[in-house]
Amino acid sequence: MVQNSSKNLLVVTDSINPEDSSGSKANVAFIKSLIGNGYKVCVIHYTQVELQIKGAECVLAKERRANLTYVLGGIQRTVQRNLGVNWSVFLENRFGFSFTFFNDSKSIVKTLERFRITDFDLIISLSKGESFRPHHAILQLPLWHLKWLAYIHDPYPFQNYPKPYTFVPKGAIQKDHFFNKVATHCKFAGFPSRLLADHMAGFYPEFKEKSVVIPHQYDNVISGVSLPSFFKDAAFNIVHTGNLIGGRSPEGLLKGFQLFLESQEEARQESYLYLVGPSSNYRELMSLYKHAPQFIFHPGVSYAESLALQQAASVNLIVEASDTDFSPFLPAKMAHCVMVDKPILALSPKKSEVRRLLGEDYVCQSEADDSEQIAGILSGLYLKWKNTKAESWRLNRTDLQDYFSSAYLNKQIQNILNASA
Incomplete structure (x- = not known):
């Protein structure tokens, strides 16, 4: 059995602002649960504002601006806004992602390169919405793959969603290739749902033997919060x-x-x-x-x-x-x-x-x-x-x-760490 206090975890995520999306809420609760279980947690995030989570070292991956992808992304947005010309369909069908996505991913890579893989026992990439920038970034660092838990909160790419959400996104072929690489190179694949793990393994068989079900966590931050005025008491x-x-x-x-x-x-x-x-x-x-x-x-x-x-x-x-x-x-x-x-x-x-x-x-x-x-x-x-x-x-x-408890999450993380030892 591993001792949590001696284990260092690196979490890479888009955002630690729980107000910006349900995905960020889930990710913050996940991180807090790791901290509550005694792990030493370092968080690299791309929120673009300085935020902290009590008990963790939080490092902002700052957006790179002195590079070609940042300039091209800015030109694309300016042309689209001022001339109404949407290049994104052509560009993403050609490259799979926007210039902004590539710059964001590279910004995260540059921050990751400041750290040593030997300082961590497990690297966890968290996703939200349609953004898998942390996963894309870690793919660029092969030395990190042997300790990589890729957490996948929803089906991806969008063509892999079940009805009624099915549609073919821009860059569908390249996004499929990207996620096939994630399935191939990650050491473990975390899913909040057993059915989601099975569903994704149907598209990427490499996930089948790597899947670990880690359900969403409970974040108790309601002490001292007043109920909204529209709520009817005693009803x-x-x-x-x-x-x-x-x-x-x-x-x-x-x-x-x-x-x-x-x-x-x-x-x-x-x-x-x-x-x-x-x-x-x-x-x-x-x-x-x-x-x-x-x-x-x-x-x-x-x-x-x-x-x-x-x-x-x-x-x-x-x-x-x-x-x-x-x-x-x-x-x-x-x-x-x-x-x-x-x-x-x-x-x-x-x-x-x-x-x-x-x-x-x-x-x-x-x-x-x-x-x-x-x-x-x-x-x-x-x-x-x-x-x-x-x-x-x-x-x-x-x-x-019990299933949604931090104790169950701890059990799953310990199983992963023991399998990595």
Whole structure:
């Protein structure tokens, strides 16, 4: 068994600002969990502002500017902005990535070259959104590959997404070649989801023997945070926080909640549905409900406030795509929803990581477009909530709390370190 305090980990990530994306939130929680387990953690980040994470050495990889790729990237952006000429399709189909991407990657490489591989026991590259700049950078440093855990939060490239998100991105061929190199050269491949690991191994067989499932972590930063003023205390509060991207339509949820209100007269006076976060794809749909006081829509709150909302909710929502039968994703919020120990209403495809974890016997799950089933589940939850003392209103899934715990992450990291020894 390795001693954590003697193990040095280097984490390379795009951003450590949890306010800029759900991916950054998950990555910061991951880093904090490593620190909490006693590892010595150095973080190289490309946030472009000086940020710190308590307990870690955080090093900003500064953007290089005295080079050709930076100049070309600036010219491309200026021409596109002033003349409306979009060169990105041609350039990315030719080179796979933008000039800015290449400059960002090289900026990270230059920072990495200031460190010695022998000073670290494991190098972890973290991704967010469609950005795998840290992975691209580490590929340029062959000596680092033997200690490299490439963490992959979502399918990549975009042509490898399941329905309904499938489309062919710019530079698809080159991006595929890039990720084949990641699969070939990384020592370990980390995934937040078992289904995602299997899904990606279908495209890149090299991942199959290298895969390690490390679920998203819980970041408890809600102490001293006030709830937003729109939140209704002592009510039956059904909360969704986060981005409702295209494909994650809330139509079935909205109709289901309306049916629930119509079927439970008493509930109309004390039940509220909160959709908190960006939802521009569904502005017209949501406008049909905004005049009813039980529907509360808000464009977004701070990360800490979103965690506080989940803590105070009666029921937390996980909303996935409705027009698909497969979802390999593990929503980053699930770790927190499990840890705050409130019932979860999962609107997920029948074959999904969320359902795999909750189990077939978990009754509060439905496909996202089944409004009648959603209404029935909400009615059951409401009646149970009415007859349950507040201190007893719990999800009560210690198995999932163990799975999302820092102790489980520590176990997975120790297994990797032992395999590397």
